[in-house]
Amino acid sequence: MTYAHKERGFCVWLTGLSAAGKSTIAQSLAKLLLDRGRQVTILDGDVVRRHLSKGLGFSREDRNTNVRRIGFVASEIVRHNGVVICAAISPYREARNDCRNMIGPDRFVLAFVDTPIAVCEQRDPKGLYVRARRGEITSFTGIDDPYEPPDDAEIVLTTTDYSPEENARKVTEYLLAQELL
Amino acid sequence: MTYAHKERGFCVWLTGLSAAGKSTIAQSLAKLLLDRGRQVTILDGDVVRRHLSKGLGFSREDRNTNVRRIGFVASEIVRHNGVVICAAISPYREARNDCRNMIGPDRFVLAFVDTPIAVCEQRDPKGLYVRARRGEITSFTGIDDPYEPPDDAEIVLTTTDYSPEENARKVTEYLLAQELL
Numbered sequence: 599m600t601y602a603h604k605e606r607g608f609c610v611w612l613t614g615l616s617a618a619g620k621s622t623i624a625q626s627l628a629k630l631l632l633d634r635g636r637q638v639t640i641l642d643g644d645v646v647r648r649h650l651s652k653g654l655g656f657s658r659e660d661r662n663t664n665v666r667r668i669g670f671v672a673s674e675i676v677r678h679n680g681v682v683i684c685a686a687i688s689p690y691r692e693a694r695n696d697c698r699n700m701i702g703p704d705r706f707v708l709a710f711v712d713t714p715i716a717v718c719e720q721r722d723p724k725g726l727y728v729r730a731r732r733g734e735i736t737s738f739t740g741i742d743d744p745y746e747p748p749d750d751a752e753i754v755l756t757t758t759d760y761s762p763e764e765n766a767r768k769v770t771e772y773l774l775a776q777e778l779l
Numbered sequence: 780m781t782y783a784h785k786e787r788g789f790c791v792w793l794t795g796l797s798a799a800g801k802s803t804i805a806q807s808l809a810k811l812l813l814d815r816g817r818q819v820t821i822l823d824g825d826v827v828r829r830h831l832s833k834g835l836g837f838s839r840e841d842r843n844t845n846v847r848r849i850g851f852v853a854s855e856i857v858r859h860n861g862v863v864i865c866a867a868i869s870p871y872r873e874a875r876n877d878c879r880n881m882i883g884p885d886r887f888v889l890a891f892v893d894t895p896i897a898v899c900e901q902r903d904p905k906g907l908y909v910r911a912r913r914g915e916i917t918s919f920t921g922i923d924d925p926y927e928p929p930d931d932a933e934i935v936l937t938t939t940d941y942s943p944e945e946n947a948r949k950v951t952e953y954l955l956a957q958e959l960l
Contacts, residue, residue, distance in 0.1 A: 607859075637859050650831060650848055667831055671852050678788075678818050680859030 605636065607676035608778045609701045610769055613688045613748060614711030615740045616726055617718040619757040619765075620685035623711060626766035627683055634779065636681045641668050643686030656737035662693035669697030676705050689745045705778070709769060710751035715740045717758055786817065788857035789959045790882050791950055794869045794929060795892030796921045797907060798899040800938040800946075801866035804892060807947035808864055815960065817862045822849050824867030837918035843874035850878030857886050870926045886959070890950060891932035896921045898939055 610627065612620040621642055628638045643664070647654070650667045654660040665688045675682040688694050698706045718740070719727040730738035737743045753772050755765045773779040791808065793801040802823055809819045824845070828835070831848045835841040846869045856863040869875050879887045899921070900908040911919035918924045934953050936946045954960040 639855055639858065649851055652844070653834060663833070670830055671855060674820055674852060674861075675855055675859055677820065678856055678859045678861030680855075680861070 605679055606705070606778060607679040608681060608705045608707065608773070609672045609676050609697075610681075610683045610707045610709055610773075611672075611688070611694070611697065612683065612685045612709050612711050613694060613751075614713060615715055615718045615745060616687060616738070617721045617723060618711040618713035619755075619762060620687075620711050622762040623709075623755065623757075623765045623769075624683045624685040626762040627769050630766050630770050631681055631683075631779075636779075639675055639680060639682045641671060641682060641684045641686070643668070643684075643688075646671075646686070656743065658690065661687075662690055662696075665690070665693040666696055666700075669693075669700045672697065673700045673702075676701050687739050687745070689739050689743070691746045691748065694748065695750075707753065707769070707772065707776075707778070708748055708751045709753040709755055710748050711755050711757060711765075712747070713757045786860055787886070787959060788860040789862060789886045789888065789954065790853045790857050790878075791862075791864045791888045791890055791954075792853075792869070792875070792878065793864065793866045793890050793892050794875060794932075795894060796896055796899045796926060797868060797919070798902045798904060799892040799894035800936075800943060801868075801892050803943040804890075804936065804938075804946045804950075805864045805866040807943040808950050811947050811951050812862055812864075812960075817960075820856055820861060820863045822852060822863060822865045822867070824849070824865075824869075827852075827867070837924065839871065842868075843871055843877075846871070846874035847877055847881075850874075850881045853878065854881045854883075857882050868920050868926070870920050870924070872927045872929065875929065876931075888934065888950070888953065888957075888959070889929055889932045890934040890936055891929050892936050892938060892946075893928070894938045 614620050624640050631638045646668050651664040654664050668684050672682045729735045730741040739745050795801050805821050812819045827849050832845040835845050849865050853863045910916045911922040920926050
């Protein structure tokens with residue numbers, strides 16, 4: 599028979615532009631939390647689109663549906679006292695707020711990965727910005743589709759001055775201060 | 780600081796025709812598991828269709844996509860040592876097997892709610908069989924759409940001879956025998 603602390607679930611939700619660094623921070627953060635013995639799920643926007651949200655497009659409505667589906671899965675993980683890190687552009691306040699409410703405001707940590715679009719565009723690891731500028735991709739967040747920066751983020755992360763590991767540590771410091779860890 | 784047994788997650792998957800009694804057994808079973816101090820999620824096919832699978836139809840492919848999405852959410856709950864009861868017609872072996880593999884064969888309990896179609900049709904709580912017989916609904920499982928009865932169910936439940944509570948108890952007895960409870 600093994601015993602464990604009765605741990606509380608929580609969700610760290612990384613929002614920001616494409617190539618802002620959300621997935622990389624998610625992975626660094628997952629490592630830190632795994633080291634602390636927590637079971638962690640990463641729900642990555644791109645991956646989710648291939649599974650839960652196949653068939654959805656990039657209209658405001660479809661984007662919000664995708665974000666709410668991620669929020670639904672996250673809320674179930676948190677309900678079972680698991681840790682979930684969501685990395686999704688999640689451009690609209692409305693759907694982010696729905697997720698906050700679904701998951702529970704005291705278990706939801708919104709982290710804004712605040713990378714300027716010029717930096718994202720320079721990184722452009724998948725060549726998406728180039729294609730969007732050429733008009734080969736439309737409804738691309740930050741180019742011809744809106745991104746509503748959060749004014750309610752618990753944490754704002756800067757990726758130009760800090761490494762993913764440093765940003766992941768900032769998040770765990772916040773979680774410790776909130777007694778979620 | 781509270782301590783709890785380190786409990787294992789598992790999934791009880793109820794498959795069977797519409798009106799077979801899946802949701803009622805799911806609710807009875809959830810009560811028994813809650814009484815044992817477990818955190819339980821019910822993923823009901825009808826409810827999931829309104830959220831995760833809005834837009835999907837009733838073709839073989841869409842039905843299997845719906846079932847796999849339920850399986851994905853269930854697998855995340857089980858990974859975090861939660862208990863999940865899925866109640867979904869899940870008519871095709873292929874998708875049920877995918878769920879078994881996703882969730883992990885040692886954490887997956889397939890329960891076949893084996894109610895004869897004549898009995899389901901007599902119950903018909905939502906009047907769906909009447910409408911399917913009239914041709915007002917098409918692709919209705921058991922009428923003009925197939926149901927592949929499982930030959931790999933861990934438990935077969937009979938609803939004509941046993942109450943939902945009795946069937947729920949049968950499931951918990953199985954779970955105890957398997958040391959999942």
